[in-house]
Amino acid sequence: MVTMKDVAERAGVTKQTVSNVITGRVHVSPATAARVRAAIDExxxxxxxVARSLATGSTRTVGLIVPTVTGSFYSELTEEVEDVLAVHGYHLLLGTTRLDGERAKQHLTGLTSRLVDALLVAGDVGLTEHLPVLADARFPVVLCAWEGEAPDTLPVVTIDYERAGFLAGRHLRELGHERVAVLGHPAHAPRIAGFRRAFAKDGITVPDRAVHFAPEPTPAGGIAAANAAFAADPDLTALFTTEDLLALGALEAARAAGRSVPDDLSVVGHDDTMEARQLSRPALTTVSLPKREMARQAIEVLMRAVTTSEAPTNALQLLRPTLIVRASTGPAAPAGRGQ
Amino acid sequence: MVTMKDVAERAGVTKQTVSNVITGRVHVSPATAARVRAAIDExxxxxxxVARSLATGSTRTVGLIVPTVTGSFYSELTEEVEDVLAVHGYHLLLGTTRLDGERAKQHLTGLTSRLVDALLVAGDVGLTEHLPVLADARFPVVLCAWEGEAPDTLPVVTIDYERAGFLAGRHLRELGHERVAVLGHPAHAPRIAGFRRAFAKDGITVPDRAVHFAPEPTPAGGIAAANAAFAADPDLTALFTTEDLLALGALEAARAAGRSVPDDLSVVGHDDTMEARQLSRPALTTVSLPKREMARQAIEVLMRAVTTSEAPTNALQLLRPTLIVRASTGPAAPAGRGQ
DNA sequence: CTGAAAGCGCTTACAG
DNA sequence: CTGAAAGCGCTTACAG
Known part of the structure; x- marks a missing residue:
């Protein structure tokens, strides 16, 4: 294996000079630089x-922890992170938790040893309890896509999930809906709270029995949850699902139950995924999250900390979601149908 | 920052002894080991x-290059790779090409410098031309999910794509279809060739004008390509799409054109993605690829090369696809409809 | 079972 | 502008 010393000998200089022409930190006379370059090529x-990393103390690598890379939300986030990193000349070390606390912990401890210059943790499920492991990490850490309670010691760049739910609820309220149900996941409590707030403003409470957790975050899970919701309240006129895939299942369940969307039933999703945009019939009204923007900002905070070697401020940055109205929502039917 | 030397001083031993208790390579007396451990904790x-990597020559990291992490095929592959790696105690360095040759090249050259112990390249689009960069890589490389011509200097673990197309074609032939069209992408030439072979066996040629390339690998692209196919041959009774998402678009286009599936039109997809399983109406007949198995085998070849430090044999391993018959295919309609 | 030495391949001040 | 020295924090034979 050829080293800097070999190049130096070949070019008739010392290895420091070779280092200088490679890093460009110190000016080298054109003549010797050319000789060195020739030797490098030959x-x-x-x-x-690795040797450079040991000497400089930087691996030019950042770690990214995500729940999964399946599903468009985190995969788009991952690609965005990768893009920003590439601009800075950094590599990406990826770890997925699969929502499993043990896996999360392993990744966290595994990265503690200077393998990465910085760490971005996206998604809080199963992770919060293991965050203390990072307490004496010697590199900057930022949290993003954080829906649960975030430790106030770390900077977090996330989305205003509560508002996302609120936007969905407000839209439904504006259409006159009163009897509604939520299909979701326990980890989405903030979205659900926001949704409820929109109704509470008008004095309408969305009871706990109107919140149905899906067995899995898939269309099949959505079908199951929707059927449970129909059974619990045959008179409901609208559904808010905390994930688009659940909404697609709900649409299917509505079809099977003979409920026409949006005439008999309005459905609003959450995430604005490709599936929502291209595969739903009717086209799904949903809440769009600025995921790429979030990824970009989170990684920029990280890179700033790395390049300035100052710890980032532990600010909480909240990005605003947007409601995308398509064809799955409409005015509340004049009366319940009690089918 | 606390180093091994600090621990040694605290425990009253030399740093080599600390190293010994950490690596476990050399037996250390229980008493001193306990002292060392205490010092580590305190x-x-x-x-x-990084220092360890420089000394041992191994980073315990493998690089993975994929076209994208969006879409279920490569994201599932990525997670499978990660799982196998975790078993071996290895980290994953990820790079996506987005089907862009330049990006691919950057990743290839970027990893050339001992950052990784091994490299897995999944997907050939835009990559083949840049493979020579790897010529003097000092670590093992394996190729997988390789549909185009693979260089015979490198081991490749891939799927028999030609057979995948053949299975789709044979199924349609067994149902009596003769007038068919293909919706796909130029990079899927082997699948298309296999599909044609199934018809050629019975003396039926699928002409070039029956092959329609979709503008993009999405349902929208599938709609466009399906409409082109309907226009080119109103009498066709079946469609083979080289990607499931195109098939979903084709199903939509058929609905819009008043063609009932599978009565008027049979559709067979390729990949058996989540979308095909859960979102298609009717349920999509498709070709399933053993992607997780492929990922597992590819990474095992790599790990064997890494641990034994013998170059892997440049074998070509072909995994077999399977046809999954669901509800989108049926017997050819007795006569063309010429609508 | 433990210690002294050399080395992994770079970079970084510091002299000249 | 170039060279000699020290150091990054480990591991790996090799003595004792």
Whole structure:
């Protein structure tokens, strides 16, 4: 394996000079620089990045922890992170938790040892309890896509999930809906709270029995939850699902139950995924989250901390969601149908 | 920052002894081992992995290059790779190409410098031309999910794509279809060739004008391509799409054109994605690929090469696809409809 | 079972 | 502008 010393000998200089022409930190006379470059080419030399990392204390790698890379939300976030990193010349070390606390912990401890210059943790499920592991991490950490309670010691760039739910609820209220149900996941409590707030403003409470947790975050899970909701309240006129895939299942369940959307039933989703945009019939009204923007800002906070080697401020940055009205929502039917 | 030397001083031993208790390579007396461990805890010492990597020559990281992490095929592959890696105690460095040759090249060259112990390249689009960059890589490389021509210098673990297309075609032939069209992408030439072979066996040629390339690999792209196919041959009775998402679009286009599936039109997809399983109406007949198995085998070949430090044999391993018959295919209609 | 030495391949002040 | 030295924090034979 050819090293800097080999190049130096070949070019008739010392290895420091070779280092200088490679890093460009110190000016080298054009003549010797050319000799060095020639030697590099002839020998097919490539620098050993591990050695460089040890000397500089930087691996030019950042770690990203996400729940999964399946499903458009986190995969788009991952690609956005990768893009921003590439601009800065950084590599991406990826770990997925699969919503499993043990896996999350393993990743957290595994990265504690200077393998990465910084760490971005996206998604809080199963992670919150293991965050203390990071207490004496010697690199900056930022949290994003954080829906639960975030520790106030760390900077977090996330979305105003409560508002996302509120937007969905307000839209339904404006259409006159009163009897509604929520299909979701326990981890989405803030969205659900926001949704409820929109109704509470008008003195309408969305009772706990109107909140149905789906067995899995898939269309099949949505079908099951929707059927449960129909059974619990045959007179409901609208559904808010905390994930688009659940909404697609709900649409299917409505069809099977003979409920026409949006005439008999309005459905609003959450995330504005590709599935919502291209596969739902009717086209799904949903809440769109600025995920790419969030990824970009989170990683920028991280990169700033890395390049300035100052700890980032532990600010909480909240990005605003947007409601996208399509064809799955309409005015509340004049009366219940009690089918 | 606390180092091994600090721990050694605290425990009253030399740093080599500390190293010995950490690596476990050399037996250390229980008494001193306990002292060392205590010192580690008190000081909150964690080993510097970069220094270890430089000394051992291994980073315990493998690189994975995929076209994208959006869409279920490569994201499931990525998670499978991650799982196998975790078993071996390895980290995952991820790079996506987005089907862009330039990005691919950057990743390839970026990893050339001992940052990774091994490299898995999944998906050939835009990559083949840049593979020579890897010529003097000092770590094992394996190719997978390789549909185009693979260089015979590297081991490849892939799927028999030609057979995948053949299975789709044979199924349609067994149902009596003769006038068919293909919706796909130029990079899927092998699947298309296999599909054609199934018809050629019975003396039926699928002409070039029956092959329609979709503008994009999405349902919208599928709609466009399906409409082109209907226009080119109003009498066709079946469609093979080289990706499930195109099939979903085709189903939509058929509905819009008043063609009932599978009575008037049969549709067979490719990949058996979540969308095909849960979102298609009627349920999509498709070809299932053993992607997780492929990922597992590819990474095992890599890990074997890494642990034995023998170059892997440049074998070509072909995994077999399976046809999943659901509800979108049926017997060919007795006569064309010429609508 | 423990210690002294050398080395992994770079970079970073610091002299000249 | 170039060279000699020290150091990044480990591991790996090799003595004792």
């Amino acid at each position: 020998l097919g030399y490539t620098p050993n990045l | 000081l909150g010492y964690t080993p510097n992995l």
